[in-house]
Amino acid sequence: MHQEGLSAKNLRVFYGEKEAIKGVSLDFAPREVTALIGPSGCGKSTFLRSLNRMNDTIDGVRTTGEIWMDGENINDPGVDVVLLRQKIGMVWQRPNPFHKSIYENIAFGPRYHGVRNKKELDAIVEDCLRKAALWDETKDRLHQSALALSGGQQQRLCIARSIAVKPKVILMDEPASALDPVSTAKVEELISELKQEYSIVIVTHNMHQAARVSDKTAFFYMGKVVEYDVTDKIFTNPSEKATDDYISGRFG
Amino acid sequence: MEQPAVMNKKRVQTGSTTRAFAKPHVIEEWVGKVYTALCILVLVITIGAIVYFVSSRGLATFFVDGVSLGGLLGGLKWEPEGDIPLYGALPFIFGSFSTSVLAALMAAPLGMCAAVFMTQIMPGFGKKVLQPVIELLAGIPSVVFGFVGLSVVVPVLRAIFPGQGIGIAAGSIVLSLMILPTITTIATDALAALPRGLKEGSFALGATRWQTIYRIVLPTTLPSLLTGVVLGMSRAFGEALAVQMVIGNSPHIPHSLFESASTLTSAITLDMGNTVMGSTHNNALWSLALILLSMTFVFVFVVRFLERRNKR
Numbered sequence: 001m002h003q004e005g006l007s008a009k010n011l012r013v014f015y016g017e018k019e020a021i022k023g024v025s026l027d028f029a030p031r032e033v034t035a036l037i038g039p040s041g042c043g044k045s046t047f048l049r050s051l052n053r054m055n056d057t058i059d060g061v062r063t064t065g066e067i068w069m070d071g072e073n074i075n076d077p078g079v080d081v082v083l084l085r086q087k088i089g090m091v092w093q094r095p096n097p098f099h100k101s102i103y104e105n106i107a108f109g110p111r112y113h114g115v116r117n118k119k120e121l122d123a124i125v126e127d128c129l130r131k132a133a134l135w136d137e138t139k140d141r142l143h144q145s146a147l148a149l150s151g152g153q154q155q156r157l158c159i160a161r162s163i164a165v166k167p168k169v170i171l172m173d174e175p176a177s178a179l180d181p182v183s184t185a186k187v188e189e190l191i192s193e194l195k196q197e198y199s200i201v202i203v204t205h206n207m208h209q210a211a212r213v214s215d216k217t218a219f220f221y222m223g224k225v226v227e228y229d230v231t232d233k234i235f236t237n238p239s240e241k242a243t244d245d246y247i248s249g250r251f252g
Numbered sequence: 253m254e255q256p257a258v259m260n261k262k263r264v265q266t267g268s269t270t271r272a273f274a275k276p277h278v279i280e281e282w283v284g285k286v287y288t289a290l291c292i293l294v295l296v297i298t299i300g301a302i303v304y305f306v307s308s309r310g311l312a313t314f315f316v317d318g319v320s321l322g323g324l325l326g327g328l329k330w331e332p333e334g335d336i337p338l339y340g341a342l343p344f345i346f347g348s349f350s351t352s353v354l355a356a357l358m359a360a361p362l363g364m365c366a367a368v369f370m371t372q373i374m375p376g377f378g379k380k381v382l383q384p385v386i387e388l389l390a391g392i393p394s395v396v397f398g399f400v401g402l403s404v405v406v407p408v409l410r411a412i413f414p415g416q417g418i419g420i421a422a423g424s425i426v427l428s429l430m431i432l433p434t435i436t437t438i439a440t441d442a443l444a445a446l447p448r449g450l451k452e453g454s455f456a457l458g459a460t461r462w463q464t465i466y467r468i469v470l471p472t473t474l475p476s477l478l479t480g481v482v483l484g485m486s487r488a489f490g491e492a493l494a495v496q497m498v499i500g501n502s503p504h505i506p507h508s509l510f511e512s513a514s515t516l517t518s519a520i521t522l523d524m525g526n527t528v529m530g531s532t533h534n535n536a537l538w539s540l541a542l543i544l545l546s547m548t549f550v551f552v553f554v555v556r557f558l559e560r561r562n563k564r
Contacts, residue, residue, distance in 0.1 A: 054452060059376060086458030096449035099472045108467070109457035158453070165457050 004070070005029045005199060006051065006088070006169050011065035011075070013043070013050050020046045022223040023065070028169065033191060033200045035210035035231065038220030039246065044203045047220070048171050051201065052088040053081045069168070086113060089162030093174040095154035097146035097161075102129075102138050105146045105157055109165035124164055132160035133190055152183025159190060163198070170194065172202040176209065188213050207247055211235050219243045303545065309535055310542030313339070317532040324539055330503035330519070332533040339536045343505045345543065347515040350420050351495060352488035355427035356435075360481045362428075363435030364470075370436075371443040372465055383440060390433035398497030401426035406498055415510035418500040423515070426494050431484035438480030442473040475558045482558065486551035490544060492517035516540045 006028040013021035021043045028034050036044040046055065053075070055061040067075040074084050086109075098105050106125045107115075115121055125142065129135040134156045138149070146157055155175060162170055172191070176184040191200060191213045204210050210217055211231060218228040219242070227234060227243045238244045245251050313319045319339050327340020366386070370378025405425050410417030446469060454464040470477070492515075500512025501522060520537050527534040 052456065054455065057452065057455060081455075082458050082460050084458075085456055090452070090456035092449055092452070094449055096447065096453040098450065098453065098468055108454070109459070112457070112459050112463055161453075162456065 004168075006201075007068045008047075008051065009066040009068065011047065011050060011063065011067065013046050013055060014062040014064075016060050020223055021050065024220075024223075024225050026218055026225060026228060028199050028201055029216075030168070030199045031195055031197070032216060033195050033202060033214045035214035035217045036201065036203045036220055037205075037207065037210050037217060037246070038226075039251070040205075042220040043223040044218075044220040045173055048173055048201060048203050049090075050075075051169075051171055052085050052090055053079075054085075054090065056081060086165045087167050088169045088171060089165065089167035090171045091155070091158050091162055091173065091175045094178055095151060095158050097149070097154050097157055099145070099147060101143045102146045102149070102157060103142040105161050106164045109161065113165060128160040128164045129157075131163060131193065132156045133186065133193075134160055150183070152179050152186060155179060155183065155187060156190060159187070159194070163194070167198065169199045169201065172200065174203055174205060177205060184209070207235070219246060221246070306538060306541050306545050309538030311539075313532065313535040313539045317535055319532065319536065319539075324536070325543075328505065332523075332527075332536060337532065339532075339539075341516070341519075341536075341540055341543070343503050344514055344516045344519045344540060346505050347420065347423075347499065347513045348489055348517070348544075348547075350513075351423040351427055351499070351515060352485050354420065354424035355431055355488045356481050356485040358424065358428035359432045359435050359484055363432050363480065363484075364439050364477055366432075366436045367439035367443050368465060368469075370440050372461070372469065378440075383437075386433050386436050389429075390437070394430065394491060394494040395497075397426050397430050398494035401494060401498040409510060413510045415508065416500070416512070417510065418498055418512055419506055419508070419510045420499065420513050421509035422498040423495040423513070424488075426498055427488040427491060430491060430494060431488050434484040434487055435480045438483065439473075439477050442476030442480070443469060445476075446473055475561045479555050479558045482551055482554050486548060489547055489551070490517065492521050496521060516544050520544075 008024055008026050011021055011024045012019060024043075024047055026034070036048065038044050049055050050063050051067060053063075055063055063075060065075060066073045069084075069087065072079070098108060100108070103125055106128050107121045110121060110124050115124065126135060126139075129138060134153060137153060138157075141148075146154065149157060155178075159170070159175070175191075176187045179187065188209060191202065194200060202210075202214065214231045216229065217231045217234040219226045219234065219238075219240070221242055227238060227240045229239070234243060235247060238247065313324065314321055324339050324341050325345070326342055327338060328342055329338040329340045330343060331338040366382070370382050401422055405422050406417035408417070409415075409419075409422055409425075413421070450468055450472060451464055454468045455461075459467070495515055496518035499514060499518060501514045501518050502512040503514050503519065504512070506513040520540050523533070523537055527537065
């Protein structure tokens with residue numbers, strides 16, 4: 001078990017009676033990008049969402065097993081999900097900026113965690129936008145609606161927003177699949193940058209993207225992890241035949 | 253692509269040749285177009301006729317009978333049968349506005365909170381049980397509301413406050429109950445239509461449920477929520493029967509909420525049977541109807557404006 005990472009132990013997720021995740025154990029090291037790949041419906045998104053207890057918000061979903069972070073099992077009813085989600089940020093497939101200004105989108109999180117000082121907020125906003133490589137494009141229109149940004153910019157804004165609350169881990173659910181190639185490249189570049197500070201778990205359907213951005217890759221199939229290894233190994237010399245079949249496009 | 257299609261049509265219509273790709277749907281298309289066009293025509297003519305009739309009568313008060321517009325809108329005395337007839341409709345206008353605004357003020361927070369509960373706190377129970385119950389409330393005839401108002405609200409007000417219990421307060425309480433379903437239903441639909449991603453985005457930043465509702469859910473859906481309130485107000489403004497039963501119907505601006513007052517609608521319904529068509533009194537009632545109609549247009553425009561803002 002990592003001292004300062006995130007690790008899932010024998011995680012199971014049930015939709016009603018149906019078991020969607022069948023006992024998955026994975027370790028996510030700090031400052032590493034882990035890609036979760038697999039065919040649609042294999043449970044990789046469900047697994048991702050269970051890491052910050054986002055599945056709690058859906059009726060009829062039950063999660064068993066352990067998720068360890070900072071020496072604490074965070075999949076425990078006694079854990080405050082609000083504090084937990086501050087430590088584990090999330091970015092979705094479709095950019096979901098709030099219907100507020102660019103500035104307010106970033107300041108939203110920090111405000112709730114006690115940052116009231118205007119100067120401090122300004123600094124956080126600038127810092128996050130710089131980290132998300134969005135500062136130059138938006139510095140002159142911070143107080144305009146975030147909805148006026150392009151899809152790619154909105155997605156980078158959502159990433160900036162998630163790092164504004166100083167998380168340790170960022171979960172990304174197909175963050176670039178709704179974006180054009182140029183925006184995708186920018187988001188991937190951003191992921192490589194963010195890796196310096198955060199541990200990132202990314203779900204992707206794009207094999208090339210997984211190969212480009214990740215250090216480790218887990219191949220999900222039918223709610224289980226078939227293979228988990230260093231990305232290079234998975235894509236050049238996988239141990240399992242199913243992995244090989246999937247990444248070479250023979251099924252999935 | 254366009255050219256051959258047009259040619260086909262001609263051939264079929266003239267019947268000179270039959271072709272494999274002849275359009276068999278021409279008649280069907282035509283019937284459909286004509287039928288739907290007729291339907292819309294009936295609607296447009298009806299609305300146009302109503303507007304024309306109400307305006308011609310309502311304006312006759314000023315142009316034929318010589319009542320001044322200022323005198324009608326600003327006059328405090330309504331004595332059409334007096335020695336010197338007076339047509340001051342301000343008490344009615346005041347009554348209509350005060351009851352509907354107060355009703356909206358009471359119903360809006362209730363309806364919005366109910367909608368928040370039904371969509372955010374207990375979505376399952378809310379959708380299956382609460383929403384149908386509230387929609388049922390919308391189907392209750394207004395006379396029933398008036399009757400309940402008369403036998404419950406008025407006595408309670410009489411017991412607590414000075415006066416007879418009838419008046420603006422009783423009227424607006426009854427109206428607020430009547431418009432509650434409108435506001436709640438529209439608010440519920442708006443909240444339920446909010447993309448899940450926005451809420452999750454807020455949760456993912458460590459915001460609590462209340463912070464999310466207060467800072468994200470409500471502000472994002474605000475234009476739709478206000479649309480519901482405005483529609484509720486317009487319903488309250490146009491409601492005659494229920495208010496008439498509990499407001500007392502005296503043509504004065506009351507000094508308190510518990511004093512007999514009157515509204516535009518109740519003035520029209522109570523007086524209309526006692527006037528002769530074409531008389532000044534009758535025309536003056538049409539002028540009141542014209543005020544109601546114009547207010548309805550204003551409400552419609554406000555709703556349109558809010559909807560446009562919502563799209564941005």
